Amino acid sequence: MPADTTTAPLGLRExxxxxxxxAISRAAADLFLRDGFHNVSVGEVAKAADVSKVxxxxxxxxxxxxxxxxxxxxxxxxxxxxxxxxxxxxxxDALRDAFLRDLAAHAxxxxxxxxxxPLVRMILTTPALNARLLAIEADREQALADALAEExxxxxAVDARVFAAAALGIRRTLVTExxxxxxxxxxxxxxxxxxxxxxxxxxxxxxxxxxxxxxR
Numbered sequence: 001m002p003a004d005t006t007t008a009p010l011g012l013r014e015x016x017x018x019x020x021x022x023a024i025s026r027a028a029a030d031l032f033l034r035d036g037f038h039n040v041s042v043g044e045v046a047k048a049a050d051v052s053k054v055x056x057x058x059x060x061x062x063x064x065x066x067x068x069x070x071x072x073x074x075x076x077x078x079x080x081x082x083x084x085x086x087x088x089x090x091x092x093d094a095l096r097d098a099f100l101r102d103l104a105a106h107a108x109x110x111x112x113x114x115x116x117x118p119l120v121r122m123i124l125t126t127p128a129l130n131a132r133l134l135a136i137e138a139d140r141e142q143a144l145a146d147a148l149a150e151e152x153x154x155x156x157a158v159d160a161r162v163f164a165a166a167a168l169g170i171r172r173t174l175v176t177e178x179x180x181x182x183x184x185x186x187x188x189x190x191x192x193x194x195x196x197x198x199x200x201x202x203x204x205x206x207x208x209x210x211x212x213x214x215x216r
Contacts, residue, residue: 021059024049025069028060032067033118037126042066064132067123070116071133074109075140078168079147091148095167096203099174103196106188111178112195114188120179141168163206170202 027048031040042063046053060066078095085094102110111120123129141164148160178195182188 020049020051020055021069024051024056024059025066028066029070029119032122037063037067037122037129062132064129067119067126067129068133068136070108070119071123072136075136076143077109078140078144078171082144082147082151091151091163092167092203092206095171096199099171099199099203100196103192103199106192109175110195111175111182112188112191114182117179117182121183124176137168137172141165144168166206167203170206174199174202 024045028040028045031045031048042056043053045066046056049056056066060069065072077098081094081098082091085091099110103112106112108116123133141161144167145157145161145164148163149157152160174195177198178191181191181195
């Protein structure tokens with residue numbers, strides 16, 4: 001039986017926290033894109049968001065986390081896709097299908113959101129942000145490997161880490177390619193057919209080795 005994915009409505013406190021986090025993130029993105037990452041202080045972000053510096057650090061431990069917030073929002077997507085997949089499907093099915101849905105929705109986590117392209121360009125050209133992004137991706141990979149190891153039972157942690165590294169490596173490559181095409185001026189609508197075909201081919205590369213891995 002598929003997992004229950006019903007989400008309870010957010011309470012007032014949770015909504016306020018989400019609104020504050022979003023306001024800080026948007027203010028930071030606007031300032032970083034206008035003035036450059038290294039030319040903006042956390043104090044300036046706090047002022048633009050109408051909060052204190054302490055509040056900013058309560059939500060984002062580092063300045064790098066501020067810049068990466070729009071991308072880091074989706075770090076749990078793969079684990080949810082694996083855990084909530086229907087009976088009779090594999091983790092590979094779940095990850096591929098989730099990515100294809102994100103592509104069709106022109107979602108930022110699939111590299112298909114034009115408004116995020118300038119931010120991604122800043123991240124890719126700023127060494128400090130690249131380093132922090134690699135750390136976030138490593139945590140993401142470990143979380144997926146842990147979830148897969150639970151699902152696979154006796155197949156073991158090493159197989160789970162190999163699968164997670166391969167699957168997320170494919171995803172990162174596809175997302176980076178899509179954003180690069182947007183940065184070069186292509187639109188999500190014109191890019192979608194090629195991006196979808198590329199994703200199907202890429203995930204298909206895992207099919208022979210992991211096609212039946214951890215099927216329910």
